[in-house]
Amino acid sequence: MVDTPKPWCENTSCADLAKTDGRNIKVHSYGERRYSCTTCKHTFSFDKGTFFETVRTDRQILVEAVAMLVERNSLRASGRIKQCKLQTVLHWLDLAGPHAAALSNHFIRGLHLTQAQIDELWTFVKKNRSTFNPMIPAI
Ligand SMILES: [Zn+2]
Numbered sequence: 001m002v003d004t005p006k007p008w009c010e011n012t013s014c015a016d017l018a019k020t021d022g023r024n025i026k027v028h029s030y031g032e033r034r035y036s037c038t039t040c041k042h043t044f045s046f047d048k049g050t051f052f053e054t055v056r057t058d059r060q061i062l063v064e065a066v067a068m069l070v071e072r073n074s075l076r077a078s079g080r081i082k083q084c085k086l087q088t089v090l091h092w093l094d095l096a097g098p099h100a101a102a103l104s105n106h107f108i109r110g111l112h113l114t115q116a117q118i119d120e121l122w123t124f125v126k127k128n129r130s131t132f133n134p135m136i137p138a139i
Helices: 059-070 075-080 088-105 115-127
Strands: 025-029 032-039 043-045
Touching: 025 115, 059 088, 075 088
Parallel strands: none
Antiparallel strands: 025 032, 032 043
């Protein structure tokens, strides 16, 4: 499990700017999914810095559509099943990519692999070369 930091106030004029002990942060609204800072009264989203931050679509639809893409369903198929436009699914994929790359970078580090395991990994990568897109920059 990824250890997620507690929310913090990003208001540059707040005395508790970036304080991460969480004492100045309270839930402002569960319905609107917002926190508030008790020091400066600034409110901010629960989803700040996440995949969901700028998306207004129902989370269940969003997560299922991206899961379909992960399972190699086509963009058009995912859009048809979730009754969304192709451009919408492309937008979600575009948003999910950097977050997925960040998670991969977080988890795939410090692995103590044997030569056989590394060979197996490269065999898997080479087999999937057709799905590899060199235009997507590594983070
Ligand atoms: Zn504040």
